[in-house]
Amino acid sequence: MKGRFDKIFKGLFGFGKGEIKLSLAGVYSEDTYIGAENIIKYDIRLRRRKVGYVTIRIGESPQLFYLGHIGYRINEPFRGNGYAAKAVEQLIPIIKRLGYKSMVITTDEDNIPSRKTCEKLGCILEQIVKVPDLFLDLCMGSKTKCRYILII
Numbered sequence: 001m002k003g004r005f006d007k008i009f010k011g012l013f014g015f016g017k018g019e020i021k022l023s024l025a026g027v028y029s030e031d032t033y034i035g036a037e038n039i040i041k042y043d044i045r046l047r048r049r050k051v052g053y054v055t056i057r058i059g060e061s062p063q064l065f066y067l068g069h070i071g072y073r074i075n076e077p078f079r080g081n082g083y084a085a086k087a088v089e090q091l092i093p094i095i096k097r098l099g100y101k102s103m104v105i106t107t108d109e110d111n112i113p114s115r116k117t118c119e120k121l122g123c124i125l126e127q128i129v130k131v132p133d134l135f136l137d138l139c140m141g142s143k144t145k146c147r148y149i150l151i152i
Helices: 002-009 062-067 083-097 112-120
Strands: 020-028 038-046 049-058 070-074 102-108 124-130 144-151
Touching: 020 049, 020 083, 038 083, 049 083, 062 102, 070 083, 070 102, 083 112, 102 112, 112 144
Parallel strands: none
Antiparallel strands: 020 038, 038 049, 049 070, 102 144, 124 144
16 A cells, blocks of 8 residues: 555645645544545644644545535634645645545534535535444544545
């Protein structure tokens, strides 16, 4: 797997266009708790200041059905500027290099800003699903998740 990632990330450890930049924070191997084969995490930076992060979770599992392949978080003082959508847009070349044609982003049903991010990205709302008791802790107590499909 290392050779595959070396080829995918060549020249992409820190990149970005426009007001935000992404810097590679880590590539992590299998995480059985969240059901990912690998996790790629980028810090989102605005003029060198970290304003949040975005992750790609590689694999398919019951856990990722509820967590999604892409996750993001913007620190509170920087919310409302579209940074999450801009970060995901910058990840698309990497997602293509990984061979994906689509990825899932999940949000809490009541997280309107995150749902707007998905809509801004052109994601399709696939369904709203009930989170089984088995995965409530993993999903930080969320009882439902909106599953959005990002077509690459």
